[in-house]
Amino acid sequence: MTNLAVLMMLLIIPGSSWPGNPxxxxxxxETAYLHTDRNFYITGDNLYYKLYLKSDCPDSSRFxxxxxxxxxxxxxxxxxxxxxxxxxxxxxxLADTLKTGFYQIVCFTNFMRNxxxxxxxxxxxIANRFDDDVSYxxxxxxxxxxxxxxxxxSKPGSLNLKILTDKSIYxxxxxxxxxxxxxxxxxNEISSLSISVSQVIDYSLPVLSITDSxxxxxxxxxxxxxxxxxxxxxxESGASVIEGTVSEIPGTAKTGxxxxxxxxxxxxxxxxxxxxxxxxxxxxxxxxxFCIYLNPWYEGKEIYxxxxxxxxxxxxxxxxxxxxxxxxxTRDFNTHYVREFIKRAVKTGQVARYYGSxxxxxxxxxFYSNHLPPAVYSKxxxxxxxxxxxxxxxxxxxxxxxxxxLRIRKNNGSYSASFPSLQYEIVSDEEPLIFLDGVPxxxxxxxxxxxxxDIGYIETVPNVRYFNGLYFNGILNVASxxxxxKNISFSQPFRQTQTDESISFTKPxxxxxxDLPSHYxxxxxxxxxxxxxxxxxxxMDFTVWSSDIQGDYVINVQGITRSxxxxxxxxxxxxxxx
Amino acid sequence: xxxxxxxxxxxxxxxxxxxxxxxxxELYTGDLQPDTxxxxxxxxxxxxxxxxxxxxxxxxxYNGLTDELFWREPVLNNVIKLDKESVxxxxxNYFRGDxxxxxxxxxxxxxxxxDSTLCFLQEIDFNKIKLFxxxxxxxxxxxxxxxxxxxxxxxxxxxxxxYFIRHDSRLSVFKKFNGHTLCKAYPDKSDLIRRYIRNxxxxxxxxxxxxISILQYLDDWF
Numbered sequence: 050m051t052n053l054a055v056l057m058m059l060l061i062i063p064g065s066s067w068p069g070n071p072x073x074x075x076x077x078x079e080t081a082y083l084h085t086d087r088n089f090y091i092t093g094d095n096l097y098y099k100l101y102l103k104s105d106c107p108d109s110s111r112f113x114x115x116x117x118x119x120x121x122x123x124x125x126x127x128x129x130x131x132x133x134x135x136x137x138x139x140x141x142x143l144a145d146t147l148k149t150g151f152y153q154i155v156c157f158t159n160f161m162r163n164x165x166x167x168x169x170x171x172x173x174x175i176a177n178r179f180d181d182d183v184s185y186x187x188x189x190x191x192x193x194x195x196x197x198x199x200x201x202x203s204k205p206g207s208l209n210l211k212i213l214t215d216k217s218i219y220x221x222x223x224x225x226x227x228x229x230x231x232x233x234x235x236x237n238e239i240s241s242l243s244i245s246v247s248q249v250i251d252y253s254l255p256v257l258s259i260t261d262s263x264x265x266x267x268x269x270x271x272x273x274x275x276x277x278x279x280x281x282x283x284x285e286s287g288a289s290v291i292e293g294t295v296s297e298i299p300g301t302a303k304t305g306x307x308x309x310x311x312x313x314x315x316x317x318x319x320x321x322x323x324x325x326x327x328x329x330x331x332x333x334x335x336x337x338x339f340c341i342y343l344n345p346w347y348e349g350k351e352i353y354x355x356x357x358x359x360x361x362x363x364x365x366x367x368x369x370x371x372x373x374x375x376x377x378x379t380r381d382f383n384t385h386y387v388r389e390f391i392k393r394a395v396k397t398g399q400v401a402r403y404y405g406s407x408x409x410x411x412x413x414x415x416f417y418s419n420h421l422p423p424a425v426y427s428k429x430x431x432x433x434x435x436x437x438x439x440x441x442x443x444x445x446x447x448x449x450x451x452x453x454x455l456r457i458r459k460n461n462g463s464y465s466a467s468f469p470s471l472q473y474e475i476v477s478d479e480e481p482l483i484f485l486d487g488v489p490x491x492x493x494x495x496x497x498x499x500x501x502x503d504i505g506y507i508e509t510v511p512n513v514r515y516f517n518g519l520y521f522n523g524i525l526n527v528a529s530x531x532x533x534x535k536n537i538s539f540s541q542p543f544r545q546t547q548t549d550e551s552i553s554f555t556k557p558x559x560x561x562x563x564d565l566p567s568h569y570x571x572x573x574x575x576x577x578x579x580x581x582x583x584x585x586x587x588x589m590d591f592t593v594w595s596s597d598i599q600g601d602y603v604i605n606v607q608g609i610t611r612s613x614x615x616x617x618x619x620x621x622x623x624x625x626x627x
Numbered sequence: 628x629x630x631x632x633x634x635x636x637x638x639x640x641x642x643x644x645x646x647x648x649x650x651x652x653e654l655y656t657g658d659l660q661p662d663t664x665x666x667x668x669x670x671x672x673x674x675x676x677x678x679x680x681x682x683x684x685x686x687x688x689y690n691g692l693t694d695e696l697f698w699r700e701p702v703l704n705n706v707i708k709l710d711k712e713s714v715x716x717x718x719x720n721y722f723r724g725d726x727x728x729x730x731x732x733x734x735x736x737x738x739x740x741x742d743s744t745l746c747f748l749q750e751i752d753f754n755k756i757k758l759f760x761x762x763x764x765x766x767x768x769x770x771x772x773x774x775x776x777x778x779x780x781x782x783x784x785x786x787x788x789x790y791f792i793r794h795d796s797r798l799s800v801f802k803k804f805n806g807h808t809l810c811k812a813y814p815d816k817s818d819l820i821r822r823y824i825r826n827x828x829x830x831x832x833x834x835x836x837x838x839i840s841i842l843q844y845l846d847d848w849f
Contacts, residue, residue, distance in 0.1 A: 344649075344678075421677065423649055427712030513654035515700065515707045520654065 099243035108286035110158035138580035210618025242608035349550030355543035410555035481523035691764035
């Protein structure tokens with residue numbers, strides 16, 4: 050009895066180690082840090098980045114999302130990044146049409162959206178090279194942004210990497226040698242480093258390093274989940290996720306309580322236009338939510354999501370790029386420096402573009418899906434080519450004359466199809482599953498007007514098909530000659546959306562002074578960018594070349610150890626004329 | 628609402644769905660005549676799908692006459708004739724006294740006339756060589772039998788396995804597996820083969836175990 054009382058007490062005492070207790074370590078978190086080659090860009094430049102992802106989960110996210118948005122919180126660029134061994138790197142081309150101003154990089158995984166506070170944000174300045182009007186920044190000067198620097202920008206954490214340069218002031222076009230020393234850490238312990246040497250606009254304020262970012266987890270963890278529709282965003286450790294809800298169309302909700310108004314589970318089909326009839330499906334839970342781990346074959350394709358059966362509902366898809374928090378500067382910039390810098394950068398940018406001396410990114414690794422489609426059937430059944438026969442005007446005639454085993458009947462003004470040879474039907478009163486160009490349609494009514502001249506071939510599967518837990522009373526596949534699926538208007542709820550595809554790993558070629566003609570100006574703001582440096586041996590020595598642009602440059606090194614500890618270091622050098 | 632990071636309410640349901648991803652086949656309502664099957668009874672095993680997914684602890688039957696794989700799907704207990712294209716292989720947990728028997732899908736020519744087709748072959752991996760056994764069955768004759776005084780006719784099928792040995796990406800076919808055919812396929816090992824057969828207890832190569840034993844012995848010499 051005493052034992053039972055103690056057990057009861059343990060269950061009641063708040064903070065005890067019950068499975069759902071956050072303090073018990075069951076709540077998992079992910080933290081991202083993005084190292085960019087610089088903080089200032091001219092339109093048309095490539096923005097180079099390196100992403101570090103720290104995860105408490107054994108299987109961390111495979112994908113991260115990268116957004117650049119303007120001050121009106123409008124997204125100007127978004128991409129999906131492939132995370133391998135906790136890192137990802139690449140480049141984003143900044144469009145020539147962007148206006149001069151502040152922009153924000155937002156980087157996160159789908160799982161991090163559960164705690165918006167953990168989402169990584171960083172401001173950059175983008176200047177349009179055809180626009181040297183800096184009145185925008187004068188306006189900004191008048192407006193007090195109200196950012197409390199001490200609260201928003203963390204003080205630099207322990208920079209555990211030492212950067213030793215051979216001197217502190219360099220001439221233009223001079224060799225700069227520096228060494229990264231890991232301090233107390235053995236060099237072999239460092240798994241990956243990213244190194245940038247670039248000019249700084251505003252070096253008076255500390256830049257958030259990976260050590261600060263990865264130690265500031267508590268801020269993000271304390272934030273509550275502010276998901277609008279109550280979706281718990283899934284971890285994309287293996288495959289990309291499509292989430293959403295099926296809800297009643299506003300204004301059609303039933304009033305009162307009846308058994309018929311109890312939550313109904315809906316089956317959602319997912320497919321893409323292809324010659325192979327393809328299908329993935331999921332079902333909604335009691336609250337109408339659904340989640341599909343996408344077959345990699347669908348990546349980068351336009352997909353159709355539709356309900357299997359007719360219902361007075363709508364499909365709402367979750368957009369991973371919809372950030373609820375509006376744009377807000379996380380740090381103040383010294384606008385005087387910014388204005389002066391922009392005036393000069395716009396001019397140098399125009400000249401640099403004229404000489405075309407910017408290094409193009411080299412593709413290191415691409416992530417094209419080589420998966421097979423989730424084919425509903427793979428056996429070869431009867432294939433009918435209407436062009437082999439006399440021309441027939443519509444599908445009703447085709448079914449009567451040249452499609453064996455298929456029967457189409459007209460009833461109350463609508464058509465229905467069936468395979469009469471089926472002796473056993475699992476789902477009674479249901480038509481065969483009809484695919485048009487690889488996508489399931491609602492019923493035969495939608496293809497009834499297609500005649501011989503519209504159809505390439507027809508395949509029939511006149512048996513009860515099993516597919517991942519679903520049964521179909523036969524399958525009819527129609528491949529049109531001119532993407533007839535695009536002219537179909539679905540009567541059942543459906544959505545069309547474009548799926549994401551990971552962008553390639555890229556990095557620029559390292560600058561070699563011999564490659565630049567001697568009469569060309571060297572107008573590089575970034576002297577060095579190496580996103581994926583893996584230390585070998587005991588020393589990490591680097592040699593870079595200063596450009597013709599004078600000013601203050603910062604050597605910024607960020608990285609991670611094999612055990613997941615962040616490492617960072619920075620040093621400032623000056624480049625000036627004799 | 629679950630706390631962020633916790634397993635959501637619908638997690639279990641979705642896991643169940645994912646479990647049966649990419650299995651395709653057709654509902655089979657025909658007669659499952661036991662004589663034609665390599666395993667007359669349902670055997671528990673694993674199904675390896677073309678997508679790389681694995682479905683564990685499912686009931687399978689393999690028909691050697693038609694080279695078809697049947698799966699008893701667990702929800703409605705229906706028999707599904709699986710599409711060979713969606714299955715890369717399967718594994719029986721216990722088959723003919725062996726606790727681990729794997730079948731793999733391969734493209735082979737069943738006879739001189741037909742084109743090569745996808746078939747399931749038992750795979751035995753030695754160190755340097757691999758043995759594949761195609762457990763094909765043939766109709767032998769019809770036979771009268773009596774049950775409670777009633778005479779009926781039944782078909783008699785026999786198993787005529789075809790052996791394939793892969794060594795250094797070379798595949799040798801043995802419709803009849805004996806010392807002579809083995810020496811012909813590997814002439815440089817003929818002395819070893821003859822010596823092994825001479826010294827073996829039965830002095831022949833007839834049973835599966837005898838074939839496996841000699842290949843195990845030869846594997847050391849390859």
